[in-house]
Amino acid sequence: QQQVKQSPQSLIVQKGGISIINCAYENTAFDYFPWYQQFPGKGPALLIAIRPDVSEKKEGRFTISFNKSAKQFSLHIMDSQPGDSATYFCAPSSTGGGNKLTFGTGTQLKVEL
């Protein structure tokens, strides 16, 4: 059972453009919705996260939009930079379930000059 579906699998964006990555989930018990950023040969690092009591959270160039009724959340990267080129994962979890993250399959983002 695939609980988390992430799209697109890969994305190429021009420098200065907007990158949008989507995540759809099935488990209604999820109550923590993070996005992780991973560079080659490194572990994932938490980028931004949201709880279901708000519909949007912005931190610098990164924004999470959350739609509880549709069971979807997305990551928006404004003014995308070459340094943003990485793999991004959504990984929702239920804090009542041992805080276990359920990872999406990842999106490879490439920001071109």
Added chain:
Amino acid sequence: DGGITQSPKYLFRKEGQNVTLSCEQNLNHDAMYWYRQDPGQGLRLIYYSQIVNDFQKGDIAEGYSVSREKKESFPLTVTSAQKNPTAFYLCASSIEGGPQHFGDGTRLSIL
């Protein structure tokens, strides 16, 4: 600096051999986790531990074993029963209900 240290960075295993991957954290986190990452896939949970001397199986625990004798350490043993062990292994830790912080992984290959 506080963080999670995984060692070694690269590890090679012969057929029929058990190998142990090290994970140490100095963040004073109660919970620790082991994930496996394969190319083109997300991370999959192998084992997790929410407190010393206790651990739970994740989604793909077969062929792996762990121990949690100390708060700061959570070693993972890849046994000979794991038929496809080649992967990137990641360790993480967190406070209860908090975000998980990851180490930089160990890449295991079969000779």
